[in-house]
Amino acid sequence: MSDVAIVGGGVIGLACAFELARRGSSVTVLEREEPGFGASTVAAGMLTPSFEVELTPQSLVELQLDSLRRYPQFIREIEAAGGRSCGYRDEGxxxxxxxxxxxxxxxxxxxxxxxxxxxxxxxxxxxxxxxxxxxxxxxxxxxxxxxDHQVDSRKLVPALRAACEAIGVDVRTGTGVATVERAAGAMELTCQHGGVTSPFHADQVLLAAGVWLEEGLVTPLPKIGMRPIKGQIVHLQGQRLVRHVIRNSDVYLVPRDGGRLLIGATEEEQGFDMNPTAGGTLDLLRFGFEVLPGIYDLDIAEIDVGLRPTFHDHMPVLGATTTDGIYMASGHYRGGVLLAAATAHWMAEIMLTGQAPSEIEPFNFRRFVADQTQQEAAS
Amino acid sequence: MSDVAIVGGGVIGLACAFELARRGSSVTVLEREEPGFGASTVAAGMLTPSFEVELTPQSLVELQLDSLRRYPQFIREIEAAGGRSCGYRDEGxxxxxxxxxxxxxxxxxxxxxxxxxxxxxxxxxxxxxxxxxxxxxxxxxxxxxxxDHQVDSRKLVPALRAACEAIGVDVRTGTGVATVERAAGAMELTCQHGGVTSPFHADQVLLAAGVWLEEGLVTPLPKIGMRPIKGQIVHLQGQRLVRHVIRNSDVYLVPRDGGRLLIGATEEEQGFDMNPTAGGTLDLLRFGFEVLPGIYDLDIAEIDVGLRPTFHDHMPVLGATTTDGIYMASGHYRGGVLLAAATAHWMAEIMLTGQAPSEIEPFNFRRFVADQTQQEAAS
Structure with a gap:
């Protein structure tokens, strides 16, 4: 029994766990795979607000800027609590x-x-x-x-986990959640770990399961259309060629410590497929080569693939749902790392006070349910 | 103690072992890694004589055609002895x-x-x-x-090993050879296996160590300039797009069973480096995409890297050396799989009869020693 059970141990789930625990809640994180599996550890980690202003609602841009302002403090608290670096860099x-x-x-x-x-x-x-x-x-x-600063998402996730565990969060890996329902005054979750099924109880449940929000997870909530957008990212290794993130409209190249250079990223509607493809790799390498010819002689260290959790308006859901006790922080699409600081702050506010401030209101769960009701009425 | 010790368990070493054992010799193969490591299992396996007639000496073309004629029988005997398929295909x-x-x-x-x-x-x-x-x-x-037929080199190597072992060849993997020398009327080899050094004796030694012929192997022979030519080959996986090997002057695409498609291959002077690179992969994918656009949606299964053993005239050495009892079958460059049938036949002839037929004479070891003597005389 915890105050809060969080389904999903990615950047969003762990960031919310850390903030809730910091404010005094007892928190358990239930992660089916390893922390960061899916999107978080694949992310390039660029802390860059959208520049596609025509395509991005102002409310989301405001949330990005809000998160960006919170980031230095967010990083400081994580690193102070858990003692691990988030790989923060400020070369721009x-x-x-x-x-x-x-x-x-x-x-x-x-x-x-x-x-x-x-x-x-x-x-x-x-x-x-x-x-x-x-x-x-x-x-x-x-x-x-x-x-434009950046974090190393492969450092951020373990740093967040260490920070969570240092302040008492129970992070359970290899633990899938099959069902969430209201039972006897509390929330009951059915957990699966190593072939064993067992119940878990909490006052509140936060769904932060990324693309698997509606895949293999049964809840009382209506389906609101979570879908994965596949991203491939090539990791090169060798001589350090650049200090800044290098970008154009086709590609970005992100330097990390130790001679690692990331080239990202594709955006593909391929369902839950997580295989690297010839076409994705070809595009990233040729666009990367065009802007930075020196990549030619670097080693290919790996081709990483992630699934970005996305709703049809490309905005996250942050807040309460249509079921008392079930909250949601999901659908962060390309912005999970950037939005983690604001998401953690506001989700803790909402879950501890019951109040959603006006700036978070555009990200409410009911916008999709209203859509469905209108569609049903029209049909 | 064997009649013959073979240093190197690639396609050439195993093919020679099989032929020598078939003719009654007791044979031991000493392989430092696993059979086929280096070049053999990376090879695309195309049984195609050189078409660059301006660049290829007629003697080598004759050897290729000789090997091509021997191949059907070679395959039949391997498959009959060991019971494993060589993945022979004749689509052209x-x-x-x-x-x-x-x-x-x-x-x-x-x-x-x-x-x-x-x-x-x-x-x-x-x-x-x-x-x-x-x-x-x-x-x-x-x-x-x-x-233009082909074999699947990842099937040929295990098929050869099975055939060898079925007729009594002792194939020792994980067994490196540090030294070869003449001692007390026989050849003495120093073998290293799992940290233990032990001697091994044989009447004859055949060096078939690929690019490692002069790297970490001490023999009485003069150095004759073995060098690796790196080849990268991308393995794609998915829908079967073609039945034939598809080629142009930049690239070849080789279909294998189970939806595998190989795109090869780079030729690079990179020493013993075996890492896949951005440039090699980029070139193979873009040339492959140009001729067969459907590869775009195939998965990248792996990027394989091999080292082709090469002398400066791009011709192999086949036959006796300057030390009695030490023979060599090495330096097959891009042609090891194609030349395996002829190499096995002629090496068995030479080692069992002591006679080198005139068609094999151009591949003699002494051509490099004569070079050195002339250079020394001139300097």
Whole structure:
């Protein structure tokens, strides 16, 4: 019996567990695989608000900026509690343009950054190469966004787990949850661990199961259309070529410690398939080679595949659901790492006070249920 | 004590072991890793004589054709002795042209095939697609070489090992050879297995150690310049797209059983490095995609890397050396699988009769020693 049972030990589940435990709740995290399986440890870890302003609702941009502001404190608390580094880096990202279309895009991103009060600086091709000499000589310009920081998601997840466990969170790996239901005044979960099924009870349940939210998990909730968006990301290894994240409209290249360079990422509607493909790898390598020819001689260390949990409006669900005692923090799509700090803060607020502040209201669960009711009424 | 000790359990070492044992010798194969490690199990297994006639000495072409003629019998004997399939396939290979330069090359290959009395047939682009509908609609012509057969090198190696063991060959894996020398009327080898060093004696020693011929192996022989040529080959998995081997001047695509498709291969001077690289994979995927766009959706099963054992004239050494009792069958470069049948036949002849027939004379060991003597005299 815990105050809170969290289904899913990814970045979102662990971040919420940490914040709830910090505020005094007893918390158990139930993770079917290993922490971060699915999307969290595959993520590139860039802490970058959306620049596709036409495509991103203002409420989500505000949440991203809110999370970005919370991030330094979030990292400090995790590292202080658990003693493990999150791999935080602040070199910024460098957009590189290849032609006039790219140049227009960089002007556009510059305006967005300025509107948000975030620093950004346009560069000539010569300035780009002065900053990062391995960038292709074909680069005609650039945009340096020094506020784009990053974490190493493969460090963040173990750091979060260590922080959780240091303050008393019970993190159970290899523990799947088959059912969640209300029973005798509390929530009852059916857990499966090593072939053994056993019940678990908690006052509140938080669903943070990523793409598996509606796959193999039975709850009283209506289905709201969670689907996976597959992402492939190639890990190269060798000589360190760049210090900044290098980006253009086709690809990003993210340097990590120890000579690791990530090239990401595809976005594919392929169901739950997690195999690397020829086409995905081909695209990432050729776009990466175009902007940073020096990758040619790097070793391929691995081809990683993740599944981004996505609702049809590409916005997460944060808050209460249609069943008392069941909460949801899911559907973070490409933004789980960036949004983890805000998600943890606001979910703790909602679950401990019962109040959803107005800025979180756009992410309510009922927006999908209302859709369904309207559709049913119309049909 | 054996009649023959063979250093190296690749395709060449095992094929020679099988033939020597078939003729009555007692044979021990000493393999440092697992059979086929290095080049043999990475090979695409195409049984195709060189078409680069300008670059390939006539003596080597004759040896290839000799081996090709011996192959059906070679396969039959291996499969009969050991009871395992070599994955022999006879669908032939289909050269696909993209432009006028390719067309000229196919005319050239056609003439070579005709001179050799091997069947080959020029096709229009339409005929290419009728034969293999997944080939790119940009194909402007083709050349069908029905005499190009193939084996599956990952089946050939275990089939050879099974055949060897069935007729009494002692195949010792995990057994490295540190030294070979003449001692007390026989050859003495120092073997290392699981940290234990022990001597092994044989009347004759055959060096078939691939690229490691002069690396970590001390013999009385002069160094003759063995070097590795790295080859990367991408293994895809999924829907079966083609029945023939598909080739052009940049790439070949080899179908294997079970939906496997190999795309090969790079040729790189990278020393003993066996890591897959971004550039190698990029080139194979983009050339493969150009000729067979359907690979885009196939899974990447693995990226395999082999080291082709190569002397500076790209010809193997077959026969006696400058030390009595030490023989060599090495340096088969890209042709180890194709040349295995002839190599086994002629090495058994040479080692059992002491006579090297005139057609094998061009592959003698002394050609490199003579080079060295001349160089020393000149300097």
């Amino acid at each position: 990202s460098l957009w590189v343009s290849r032609h006039r279309d790219d140049e227009l895009q960089l002007d556009h991103i510059l305006r967005i950054q300025q509107q948000r009060g975030l620093p950004a600086r346009r560069l000539t091709g010569r300035e780009v190469r002065a900053l990062e000499p391995y960038v292709s000589p074909r680069a005609v310009g650039g945009l340096l966004v020094e506020s | 290979s289909l050269w696909v042209s993209r432009h006028r330069d390719d067309e000229l090359q196919l005319d050239h290959i056609l003439r070579i095939q005709q001179q050799r009395g091997l069947p080959a047939r020029r096709l229009t682009g339409r005929e290419v697609r009728a034969l293999e509908p997944y080939v790119s609609p940009r194909a402007v012509g083709g050349l069908l070489v029905e005499s």
